[in-house]
Amino acid sequence: MKKLSFAFMSLMVALSFTFSAAPMEADAAGTKVKTFANCKEINKVYAGGIARSSKATNKGGKSKYKPFVSQALYDANKKSDRDKDNIACER
The missing domain is CATH 1.20.5 (Single alpha-helices involved in coiled-coils or other helix-helix interfaces)
Known part of the structure; x- marks a missing residue:
């Protein structure tokens, strides 16, 4: 038993x-992650853009907004990162 x-x-x-x-x-x-057509569409949803990791820093200088951190979302919209600093469409 x-x-x-x-x-x-x-x-x-x-x-x-x-x-x-x-x-x-x-x-x-x-x-499923969303792919945006351009930075204007990304900034409507994510004002500070999309960062690949929390350690990514803006090469272009000081940003007005803090970016949203998501590796999958960044990888889907990598084409929008023109300065290759791991933050897409930062402002």
Whole structure:
């Protein structure tokens, strides 16, 4: 009886880890990032532009707004980063 209850409890623990981890993987893989046509469209949504990481600094000088940090969003709109400082459409 002890072996049976131990096996049942082990199975329940294993299943709980499986089901709790599944939604996080689906959200990460299923997230769709938006690609903008130009900087005007980006700045309507993200006034400071889009930074690839929080460590990215503006080469062009002082910015008026703080950029939104998202690696996936930056990679989708990398064409808009003309000065190649890892911040697209900064202002």
